[in-house]
Amino acid sequence: MAYVNNIRMFVRVYELGSMSAAARDQRTSPAVASARIAELERHLGVRLFNRTTRALHPTEHGRMFYDGARGILEAIEDAEGNVMEATQSPRGTIYVAAPLNLGRRIIAPAVVKFRDQFPEIDVRLRLSDRSVDVTAEGLDLAFHLGPLADSDLKVRMIADCPRMLVAAPSYVAARGMPEDGAALVRDRHACLNLRFPGAQEFQWTLRTDDGPRRFEISGPLESDDGDVLTDWALAGCGIVLKPRFEIATYLTTGALVPVAAQTPPYPAQLACLSPSRKHRDPKVRVFSDYMIDVCRSALREELNG
Template sequence: MSYFDNLRTFVRIYELGSMSAAARDQRISPAVTSARISQLESHLGVRLFQRTTRSLTPTEQGRIFYDGACAVLEAVEAAEAGVGDATENPRGTLHIAAPLGVGRRLIAPHVPEFAREFPLVDVRLRMTDRKIDLTAEGLDIAFFLGRPEDSNLRIRKIADCERVLCAAPAYIAEHGHPKTGAEIDRGKHNCLNLRFPGATEFQWELSTPDGPRKFDVQGRFECDDSDVLTDWALQGAGIALRPVFEIAQHLESGALVTVVEDTPPLPVQMACLYTHRRHQDPKARLFMEFMIERMEGAVKG
């Protein structure tokens, strides 16, 4: 086992707070994970973690060593990126995250093209509609819709995405065609909601004659997969708030129609998050530029 592998494993255990989580993250066995930490501790002559049957916490020496280990790994990555024609022929693995709809429609279809152009780069794409922690989850780039909460990360805006409230003709025939936010407020219609860990009440921000206003919406169905909301809407189960690029084909076919047109949803920002050091990494920078060029056209077109 190389010393750098041991350092990488230590950093991921420290960030994730679990040996088993770090093992899954690095695609190695728990036994290898434990062995790497034991080797590091033997080499340093200190304990890096306090272990019990229920918890694992860094020691004071472990906290000090973490900062140094991160600096070493970042220096190695920078040195590797600067060797030869790294910008022309980048190498290594990229860990990317994206919302399900964005990942499925705007990123995943172009990954093989990127791989053909840059054959030495491996892409690990994780798609989820839940909120993610870029640093804790070991990600290089995270695409997202909405407003990021972590101001310590860099943001590259891609586009403003138009959104609509939509429903199937069958739902409208049975429940009526609401024109304003007041007609869907506080349980007056069955609203299909995106639920993820940490979500509380549901509010849809709509554009009214008096400016943006948040409406409390309720519904019988919730899901953490945005595509499921579209499927439910297609089946006449309720009203969904969806980006236009994700449901354009259904709007064109008439399978879904817009509602609440007099107070439409505000656009949502599509952007990507990355750390300062990742922007210096040629493979990360090239991946962002490659995908953004294609995503801008798809969202605006």
């Protein structure tokens, strides 16, 4: 297994472009990662990466070796999956990503019950509101909330999630009730922005009588955590665009109220994404089946309750 582990480390270093990132991904130290790459290079008799103090780049030999190495790992995964499917006992570790609020409120609690049914499957759950690269980050599946880009990923639709523009009554009392997206821009309303490294200029696409229209909004506060934006909105700091299931309780209590109702946002698509080859893996398939059912049930309850 040592040689396979060395290959697995090489593939993750190649895909992540960093020895330390690959080490974190494989839950080991940078020193161990470097030693595995060095051992693989000695075995092959070539240098696989050019290293500088600031960057790491694959050599021509490294690029040649990557496709074959990736194929080796996929063949092993397929073989293991076939055995697990034949024995009806999925096992192993799966790497999952989800948006923060959905992950905390729905996915994470459901993992506990999932493990009761499938104790031989370990779950590594990563929560973030940023967009993730499922393939490059070595994920088995990711729950995605928002527009879906064209890709080679297997997409399983879960639900269309209605979204709303909301603010605290105290904010509306202080700044007035904006009727539509144009008023958000014209009156320079404080819009609470979800931003993360690599995010483009911020716009809200809203529904108008003439079809979709993008409004370039702005505000003094932004965060890469959607729950922080909700907290700021509750504190009267501004207007936030949120999936309705995340704020249903606050709408019921009146802690948040709808604004700009003449130009509502479009629903966000909630989907489960996975590399096509990963979806054939029994442990990935049984996890995605379980969580999709949980998500659909939880969303129905929150939106109808």
